[in-house]
Amino acid sequence: MKEREKEIIRQIPAPLLLWYRANKRKLPWRDDPTPYHIWLSEIMLQQTRVEAVKEYYTRFINALPTIEDLANCKEEELLKLWEGLGYYSRVRNLQRTAKTLVLEFNGELPSDITLLKKLSGIGEYTAGAIASIAFGKRTSAVDGNVLRVITRLTENPTPISDTAYKKELQETLSSVYPNEGKDCADFTQSIFELGALVCKPQTPDCGNCPLKDICQSYQKGTQKKYPVIPPKKEKRIEQVFVFLLQTPNGFAIRRREQGVLKGMNEFPSKVVFDETPKSVLNEWGVYEFTELKRKNYVHIFTHIRWNITCFWVYTDEVPFDTYDLDEIKESISIPTAFRQCMELINEKV
Ligand code: SF4
CATH class of the missing domain: 1.10.340.30 (Hypothetical protein; domain 2)
Known part of the structure; x- marks a missing residue:
């Protein structure tokens, strides 16, 4: 200087x-x-x-x-x-x-x-x-x-x-x-x-x-x-499926075990390449289901852009813990990247 x-x-x-x-x-x-x-x-x-x-x-x-x-x-x-x-x-x-x-x-x-x-x-x-x-x-x-x-x-x-x-x-x-x-x-x-x-x-x-x-x-x-700002690095783009899995006992939520938001709650999700919603659900042992609605949205992290498709799906049983909708709204923390999916439910409820 x-x-x-x-x-x-x-x-x-x-x-x-x-x-x-x-x-x-x-x-x-x-x-x-x-x-x-x-x-x-x-x-x-x-x-x-x-x-x-x-x-x-x-x-x-x-x-x-x-x-x-x-x-x-x-x-x-x-x-x-x-x-x-x-x-x-x-x-x-x-x-x-x-x-x-x-x-x-x-x-x-x-x-x-x-x-x-x-x-x-x-x-x-x-x-x-x-x-x-x-x-x-x-x-x-x-x-x-x-x-x-x-x-x-x-x-x-x-x-x-x-x-x-x-x-x-x-x-x-x-x-x-x-x-x-x-x-x-x-x-x-x-x-x-x-x-x-x-x-x-x-x-x-x-x-x-x-x-x-x-x-x-x-x-x-x-x-x-001024200030001189260096060019930003391109964000990595990932395609992500998020599932609002509804059962007679409530909606499925699990802890993320890896990747961004590791350790946080999520509606079950998967970064996908050539999978279909059906093949992902089958991976989780969900074979019988009805898709109620879907929507697309984008969530931006510091280095990654998620192109998300959220599926609201009804099924009898899931291999995850389930929670009542009011409980999810009031006392369970879910990051915005996943919480946005609840708009699908709100549109109907
Ligand atoms: S410090 Fe910023 S606001 Fe103040 S005169 Fe300089 S450029 Fe303008």
Whole structure:
């Protein structure tokens, strides 16, 4: 990173803090920013929009108000609280870490960034966010928002996937942090906030930006060139059959033993090549059945696109556990990729 860029970064804190204090949004985790609240909100916000997280966050904190409650929560209840947020490894890691905190840290998160990074699901970014926002430490947290703001401010052409640049930025930014305490907490959040409200990906609102006087890309009209994003890898496409297998005792549900969403509940499914619905059902020992309805839909994962055909099928017996429809709706967690099939039933019931 050039000296000129470091000089620009040194000029960020004062105007940005002033702007943040006048413009910050009211968010539930900001009302009472305990380490637990900040940790949970940061994990939920990974891959999920703020507006979507608000409701999940409030429900989760009401159900599990302490780290100890999280550590002791039954898996099914935990997954139900997370249902629809996706990326379920996040909530499993949350609970794993909560158990470690209860056993080794008296049920509290440590303030030391090195200790934070040793905990499951807490990487460089999340550790920086917790240390600065919850403990007021002089530690930056560099995510996509921060990279966008800084590469625009400095006209830096390094692709944002470059880990060496990210590390250097994290260190440079940490070195310009204000004194320990509330200013540090606010500074971390002020960059996030600027990225979310003003320096937006497609439509930066430069006229209302508190940093426009130091922003190189604004002055040259090159905002849209930054950040430099490397081309995305093509997603693998899979054809998937999902079966809503209805019996006199309810609908079949089983645990996924492999592949994406391993360990989660599903309506029995199979990635198919040249199989037919009949041949898949026969594999499971289901020979006599009536197909009631079918529909196609798509579900996108990070690296895979599923082209799903869902079949609603009635049969007398299945080699899986079965559950009543109300029970499935109220207390069994099923990832969205499979839950969408229930629209077939809803259309009829
Ligand atoms: S002036 Fe525009 S491009 Fe520069 S930081 Fe502000 S919003 Fe982003």
